[in-house]
Amino acid sequence: MTTAPLIDGSGATSLLRFATAGSVDDGKSTLVGRLLHDSKSVLADQLEAVERASQKRGQDTPDLALLTDGLRAEREQGITIDVAYRYFATPRRRFILADTPGHVQYTRNMVTGASTAELAVVLVDARHGVVEQTRRHAAVAALLRVPHVVLAVNKMDLVDYAEPVFAAIAEEFTSYAASLGVKDIVAVPISALAGDNVVEPSARMDWYGGPTLLEHLETVPVGTDPSLEPTRLPVQYVIRPQRGQGVSAEYHDYRGYAGQLASGVLRVGDTVTVLPSGHTTTVTAIDALGAQTDIAWAPRSVTVRLADDIDISRGDLIAAGRAPVPTKDIEATVCHLGERPLRAGDKVLLKHTTRTVRALVKDISYRIDITAPISEGGLEQRSGAEGLNVNDIGHVTLRTAEPLALDEYADNRRTGSFLLIDPADGTTLTAGMAGEAFETVRATEPVEEDWV
Incomplete structure (x- = not known):
């Protein structure tokens, strides 16, 4: 059965930014590699390179962790030491994945990877359960207000796919994360090495009736309704075409304020406040991709024209609706x-x-x-x-x-x-x-x- 793609407000397939986190040797890089491999997101030459590298290390099967541990130092140590970004897509959704390190001294890298994420996958070794680093990653996700958290209980094959083991870990983590204010928590039992419940359902855990990891990633709600967010446009550049630059006469007096909408929706006719000066004016035109439009929503890049000649420069904030006090x-x-x-x-x-x-x-x-x-x-x-x-x-x-x-x-x-x-x-x-x-x-x- 073919599932229809999820479409965002711009008409494109929706995008999910998510980060992975877990303790050292929890199998995080293997999970990411399995996710890319089983979702057919790995090019043939990449897979061949991984197979060759695995053979040189005396491994009979491809080490899928090598798909993400791309730095030479990472391969030599067998750990992830930097944030690795991967881009892939399925028929339903596009993804930007930030694979973050597990070592305590790289907690700052987890902050970097999760700062723009809408979902965090926290990996736990089924043999060890919730450890100090698990709590640290849950706390960072809560502090960064990551809307969705997935607990992936990995290496279920090493505990004989036992349901009680998964249930105890899920209950402990869910209780801890909920106490931090995390509202949406989903737990999935997996084996990244064997591929159980990563992309395809596991026949060895028929007691689990929830979605696979990829299925949840494909269906979790993305973003919020832009119309419910305050409109914010940080000014990045002031556009003033000059005479003699090959522009038509109608643009000689053009003054536009370019930037990427950080949040909300902007419409022609909206009353806006320029901060920190506090001056108010009206939006007379919105230019996007070389054409005029009556409406734009985050995170679209636009150029805005205003009714009044106000002193605006890079770093100013154009806000509609409820505005923060400078x-x-x-x-x-x-x-x-x-x-x-x-x-x-x-x-x-x-x-x-x-x-x-x-x-x-x-x-x-x-x-x-x-x-x-x-x-x-x-x-x-x-x-x-x-x-x-x-x-x-x-x-x-x-x-x-x-x-x-x-x-x-x-x-x-x-x-x-x-x-x-x-x-x-x-x-x-x-x-x-x-x-x-x-x-x-x-x-x-x-x-x-x-x-x-």
Whole structure:
């Protein structure tokens, strides 16, 4: 039976971005390789290369993990050490897969891979059950507001495909993830090595009546209704054709503001607010792919023309409907990615959408222990943190040199997130998720004027 493809608002086959995570040796790379192989997403020459590499290592069958562990260091160590992105498609849906490392010291890579994901596949070895790294990955998925989580209980062939083993692991993980606020959790028993329940249903686990992993990936709801989201267009470029450039006379006075819609729907005639200035105007035209259109929705790239001549430049935000209040004081949950610790008093650059401003780390309130047992108040907070080291997650207060229009991350993942950058060498230090933002500055907490 042929299943109809899922179509998004633009008329194209829908796209799912998802990330995989799991402890070392849980079989994550093998799972991704099996998923690509059994869904006929591997080219013949790629499979031949994997077969040759497997033979050189003395293996009788192709090691499907080699389809994702593409770096030489990964192959030599037998582990994944970097985020590997893979693109594949089935008749129902297109996919962008971020295969993230399992080692504790690469938790930051999992943050990178899951930051844009709509679904996270957390892999668990059926022999070991839920371990510390499993809880860490569940906590990261919850903090990043990943809408859907799949628990893939792997290596069921090594526990004789026993239903009680799967049920106990599924119950423990579901309880933990739900306590973190994850609402949609699906558990699937699989054997990546044998192919059970990855693409095809397993005859050896007839006690399981749910979907295979691929079937769930193909049918899980993608995105949200753009009409229910606040409209946000970060300005990337101001287009002003000049005389003598071969443009017709009608475009001599053309002024368009180009960017990618971060969220929501934009229509001709909409009243919009330009932030941080706060000026309001009306959309008179929308250009997309060289043609005019009356409507555009995220994540389409468009050029917008406005009724009034307003001073707008790269980094400004065009918003329709409920707009965030620009502020210089930001409270946020952050994951520190850099090798250099982040400390109170550090001067950094803050990049939000297309805008980059100077900022000061005023305070590091606490560090979150994402491996500690869940209390009634949520994840454990360890106050008095002197700084954040690599892979640490904590709460910070920032002061920026210019006002920024950030949404709450819980409301908008695109315009509620930001990066902290080392101004000395451009290194990415920290990934941030805006929490409570307040408008007033505490007079009792002066800020160094030479920086902000």
